[in-house]
Amino acid sequence: MTAEILHIENISKHYGAVEALNNLSLSVSGGQVFGILGPNGSGKTTTLSIVMGIIYPDCGNYLWFNNTQNNNNKKRIGSLIESPNFYPYLTAQQNLTITAKIKEISSSDIERVLKITGLYERRNYRFDSFSLGMKQRLALAAVLLGDPEVLVLDEPANGLDPQGIADIREIIRNQATLGKTIILASHILDEVEKVCTHVAILKKGKLIKSGKVHELLSANEQIFLSSDRNTELFEFLVRAGVCKNVTTIEKGILVEVQQPFDSSYINKLAFENGFMLNTIETRTQSLEEQFLKLMKK
């Protein structure tokens, strides 16, 4: 069994009258690429800020590596929360030297991370001369310093151009293949769907869904059907009660099946009841479609 990396238990946080987190519980295991999704104000950054010790929860607790809270845990974590925070008058290299000192790691690793993030040529430029994308890359370089076991990334693609986003995705994937645990908060759902193995969806500080990404996607599979008698087929499917949702769309019918029924069962059922299907195809909802559906509830 994979070791538990982060355990969050019943954390709540209020900012005045605003409830940022409400009894949030989560668990992240080793090797997972764990996406935290939610619209603005859903509590993603608050959750990560609490587990990184920047703010205190009103109640509840969290545990890294099954250890009591201490700062040595943080030296095993590379973290980027919200925006890159560096000294504007220092160069990229000097800023990373400070990070290396804090993490108590050798400065020789700086060259490696600058090369990974494509900033090696600009290492002697001041931070305040960097574009937003370069600042984000430098923050990622700081995250990778010391080759940490866990990466905590809050909107890592913020301010990046398409190439930059692709590069960041590549870096995250590479780190995941190295067995790193990655906790990624984002509202770019396409991003999360592409890189994450697990996901938790937050809404107004509450956890509304969590699990493996592929299970979440397949749990709401839709099947597109068409026959010569679409109207009758539609009425039959509604009566049969094996579908959660049946809708008529152009040239066919879209159904959401209930587990354990699947497309072959629907095909068989239709055939036994005298319907010859011209088309039957499974359509997986994207994470974005699922997310939007959950947000409307």
Add this chain to the structure above:
Amino acid sequence: MKRLLEIEFLKLFTYAGFWVPASFWAVLYVFCLFISTQININFPGLDSKTFFIFPNLWNTTTWLASWFNLLLAIMIMIFICNEFSFRTFRQHVIDGLSRNELFLAKVALMLVFAVAGVAFVIILTFVTGLFFNTSETWSQLFDTLYLPVVYFVQAFAYMSLAMMISLLLKNTAISIITFILYFFPIEPIIRNFFPDKILFFFPMKVISNLTPAPDVFHISTQTQFYTTINGQVTNSEPAVVPFNIPLWENTLVALGYIAIFLTISWYVLKKKKL
């Protein structure tokens, strides 16, 4: 602690916000000391060169140095408020420093500044002493050697207050203005409403009294000096200055204020959202 200081030095050594006030401090101090050696006071019984003869010289140099403590306080306010505006306190905690370490790093930096200030004062005192002292007066070098130590307490006290103000306000301009306004006129106005017995214990009064001006009267007469506190006549320390309250007592109160400022700073840093 060594690691914390190394981190602080990395932030400082390429920063104009450090070099400009630090250079001003040193240049202005040397300039003022030089000018003061050139002044001739025409006063019966007083030779102005006496201010530069041991043991009076320590009083002169520490008093002149105290004029520029504001620059040390301003430097501390700039550094601490920068950490908030660059959000680097927050980043340091994310990267693995504890809030206690953030606090200790700044306290260590203030100690370094105070030690550096004292070292500079000592060097300038010796250099000045070379021009005005005879072998006879050099022998009185150690008579008031406690004054650089008291100057250290004073510089550290101003910086501790500066640290507390900047942690509470988080903004460089507002912190500096608040510090200066409190120094003058807020505290002097408030002091006016209190009797002598109490007003000597206000923070700025206590801290600034640590390095009082050279005692012209005493130096000129070379007689015992008497001060009156609340109607009581007390015999002051010989050869130095008219303290409002004894120097050791004043120093103890200043150390108490330092403890209060640092405790509040630590508490604020521990509890505040970074």
